[in-house]
Amino acid sequence: MKANQESLQQWQSLIQDQQASGLSIRKWCDQNNIKQCTFFYWKKRLSEKPEKEICFAEISLAKVPTASPVNTDPFEAPVHIRYRDFEVLVGKAATCFQLTEVLEALRKSC
Structure with missing residues (x-):
């Protein structure tokens, strides 16, 4: 599997984990050592409609x-x-x- 595809799947899983956690994005990112700007970047990228x-x-x-x-x-x-x-x-x-x-x-x- 390509590295880019693996990243997409990894971030899709992380975003789903955050949503299922019931925590705010800020708290979830703090607990998982992820920068909020990185989280929002991937959330936006994955929510965009593919061409x-x-x-x-x-x-x-x-x-x-x-x-x-x-x-x-x-x-x-x-x-x-x-x-x-x-x-x-x-x-x-x-x-x-x-x-x-x-x-x-x-x-x-x-």
Whole structure:
């Protein structure tokens, strides 16, 4: 186990011990030879929400048969993104800015 993970688990246990003791943080820290500022640092760090996990999904483009004429409709969507219960279709005419906005909205919704 990594040293950082061990520290996190150790401090989680210490914070739970303090809460179960019924003592004030000041008294508990004095009895356990722990600086209050260190205790509060770890308590805050462990109470923070972890960053959202980054998720990736395979994106594939449909292959157009060579015998078929190529559709030049600017609203045709050669890129389809499906995630959970929604689907995003990105048209050929999409600008880099528009694609960035779509990806940012997806990032916020994950």
